[in-house]
Amino acid sequence: MSKYEVVVVGGGQNSLSAAAYMAAAGMKVLVLDKNPSFGGGAVSHQLTAPGFIHDPHAGQMVLIMANPMIANDELGLMSKFGLKFCQPDVGHATVFDDNSYLCTHFSVDKTCESIAQFSKRDADAYRALVKQAEGMSDLFVSGLFKPPLPFGGFMAMLDQSIEGQQLAGTLLKSAYNVVCDLYEHEKVRIHFLKWVSEIMIGPEEAGTGVIPMFLAAMQHKYHPGCVVGGSQGLSNALVRCIEHHGGEVRVNSEVIKVNTSGGKAKSVTLKSGETIEAGKAVVANVHPWNLGSMIEGIDPGVAARAKATRLSAFGAVNTHWALKEAPKYKAGHDVDTAAVVEPAPASMEKFRQHFDQMRYGHIPDSINASVQHNSNFDKTRVPNGQGAALYLYHFVPFKLAGKELSYWDEVKDAVKEDMLRRYQGITTNMTADNIIASAIETPYDMHKWSPSFQNGDIMGVGTYIDQWSGRRPTPELAQYRVPGINGLYLSGPFLHPGGTVTGGGRCTAMQLMGDLGVKHSHIMSV
Numbered sequence: 001m002s003k004y005e006v007v008v009v010g011g012g013q014n015s016l017s018a019a020a021y022m023a024a025a026g027m028k029v030l031v032l033d034k035n036p037s038f039g040g041g042a043v044s045h046q047l048t049a050p051g052f053i054h055d056p057h058a059g060q061m062v063l064i065m066a067n068p069m070i071a072n073d074e075l076g077l078m079s080k081f082g083l084k085f086c087q088p089d090v091g092h093a094t095v096f097d098d099n100s101y102l103c104t105h106f107s108v109d110k111t112c113e114s115i116a117q118f119s120k121r122d123a124d125a126y127r128a129l130v131k132q133a134e135g136m137s138d139l140f141v142s143g144l145f146k147p148p149l150p151f152g153g154f155m156a157m158l159d160q161s162i163e164g165q166q167l168a169g170t171l172l173k174s175a176y177n178v179v180c181d182l183y184e185h186e187k188v189r190i191h192f193l194k195w196v197s198e199i200m201i202g203p204e205e206a207g208t209g210v211i212p213m214f215l216a217a218m219q220h221k222y223h224p225g226c227v228v229g230g231s232q233g234l235s236n237a238l239v240r241c242i243e244h245h246g247g248e249v250r251v252n253s254e255v256i257k258v259n260t261s262g263g264k265a266k267s268v269t270l271k272s273g274e275t276i277e278a279g280k281a282v283v284a285n286v287h288p289w290n291l292g293s294m295i296e297g298i299d300p301g302v303a304a305r306a307k308a309t310r311l312s313a314f315g316a317v318n319t320h321w322a323l324k325e326a327p328k329y330k331a332g333h334d335v336d337t338a339a340v341v342e343p344a345p346a347s348m349e350k351f352r353q354h355f356d357q358m359r360y361g362h363i364p365d366s367i368n369a370s371v372q373h374n375s376n377f378d379k380t381r382v383p384n385g386q387g388a389a390l391y392l393y394h395f396v397p398f399k400l401a402g403k404e405l406s407y408w409d410e411v412k413d414a415v416k417e418d419m420l421r422r423y424q425g426i427t428t429n430m431t432a433d434n435i436i437a438s439a440i441e442t443p444y445d446m447h448k449w450s451p452s453f454q455n456g457d458i459m460g461v462g463t464y465i466d467q468w469s470g471r472r473p474t475p476e477l478a479q480y481r482v483p484g485i486n487g488l489y490l491s492g493p494f495l496h497p498g499g500t501v502t503g504g505g506r507c508t509a510m511q512l513m514g515d516l517g518v519k520h521s522h523i524m525s526v
């Protein structure tokens with residue numbers, strides 16, 4: 001008899017949420033993470049100076065807010081295990097390089113007022129889009145947090161009605177096409193396209209067309225925000241939940257092999273040499289590129305097709321700044337109140353060129369950043385509630401032209417200073433006397449921290465239409481099972497619902513518990 005029914009490889013928010021659902025259903029689970037701390041991309045560290053809490057990776061919580069794990073507090077993460085969110089009114093503000101700005105508020109009316117400064121017609125078009133998105137939001141959301149329909153079946157379902165056919169058409173277009181059809185003003189278009197590009201593929205990529213509508217539904221219904229105390233708070237609450245239900249979480253435990261016998265997952269082997277039996281199943285947060293080397297006995301065809309999946313189009317550097325006082329924007333005080341500030345060029349031509357520059361391995365030649373100043377809202381992130389912990393993230397290619405990934409180590413300090421110089425262009429007080437300390441994380445650092453982030457891809461694999469939903473990462477792996485190996489399940493950003501913090505392990509847990517006939521009374525809505 002093995003001590004554990006399910007052994008979970010990886011302690012990021014996806015596999016922790018899978019483990020938490022299984023533990024809450026009475027299963028005996030063990031979670032193993034290679035790092036000295038659990039959480040993967042949802043962690044918080046004192047990266048710069050004592051008392052300044054930074055989120056090195058995820059800081060903004062968007063999709064997870066719609067997950068019934070949070071929206072219905074299915075696991076008691078908020079009511080019992082200490083998870084708290086801070087949800088500012090302004091979800092995101094684009095600050096253009098001419099210091100004009102545009103805000104998306106939680107309130108639709110206020111958002112339309114902000115858009116109307118540029119175009120009354122665009123404000124009306126946005127209001128109509130939100131109305132349409134509200135009608136679709138149950139369809140969007142109910143499909144996000146359960147195993148996806150096979151892609152063919154999904155498209156066939158959409159084909160049954162005029163509305164469905166229109167949605168399918170939008171889905172197959174690019175966000176650029178959709179946004180240019182909807183809005184007339186260049187800055188309004190850039191505002192929404194900049195937000196879309198946070199999925200780390202260019203907005204001209206076919207298959208991104210539904211995202212503007214989807215984000216409108218998320219923004220005004222589920223109210224994105226950040227975790228009080230840092231994103232680690234989410235991972236901590238999940239671990240408390242697992243331990244409360246008798247599960248275990250171990251750090252410094254790298255799994256090098258999932259062992260199978262007779263077509264069934266049996267155990268895992270750690271780098272230390274230890275082998276741990278899994279009585280019923282193994283859940284593996286293993287990147288599609290690593291399935292062939294890590295899963296004993298996997299069908300070579302399954303592994304080869306997984307290995308052929310494509311990464312996102314670009315990555316990011318993330319810089320962190322401990323400041324005496326919070327940044328002040330030349331654009332005005334309204335911008336400080338935004339959860340995310342998206343600095344971008346004021347011209348569409350320049351904005352589009354950035355994506356071309358990254359395609360050829362160059363850092364965009366002007367600002368294309370994403371800034372979070374969560375300590376403006378959450379004073380627990382700074383010592384004695386004083387100062388600011390700034391998150392200044394900027395799109396870059398995974399690899400610089402002609403260089404290996406490790407080359408980032410040679411240029412990281414210079415790149416950090418370059419990011420500061422760009423940010424100084426839109427702020428008034430990012431001067432040497434305001435900066436206490438700073439740090440940078442490059443795609444190479446991300447790659448080393450989590451195998452999910454191959455080459456620094458924060459989304460696991462690209463969210464292209466051929467790697468989306470029932471085709472993510474490949475059609476045969478998209479149901480979280482591995483053909484030919486019973487008792488092996490997958491979790492991670494490379495599976496539906498995809499990258500970012502989603503609590504998507506709920507889907508893996510549903511599939512596993514469904515197969516094993518385990519009752520899951522915590523899952524209230526399916």
Ligand SMILES: Cc1cc2nc3c(=O)[nH]c(=O)nc-3n(C[C@H](O)[C@H](O)[C@H](O)COP(=O)(O)OP(=O)(O)OC[C@H]3O[C@@H](n4cnc5c(N)ncnc54)[C@H](O)[C@@H]3O)c2cc1C
Nearest residue numbers: 010012013014034040041058059060255452492493500501
């Ligand atoms: C710089 C940066 C900024 C980001 N910003 C945001 C944001 O603002 N909002 C947002 O929603 N998302 C953001 N993301 C993306 C988000 O962090 C990820 O998509 C998300 O964390 C993926 O979750 P996961 O649990 O599937 O994988 P991960 O978070 O990568 O966790 C996987 C875990 O598994 C462990 N592991 C893997 N293989 C093994 C093994 N063989 N043995 C033991 N342990 C193993 C890893 O150590 C890791 O801890 C950002 C990411 C980065 C890097």
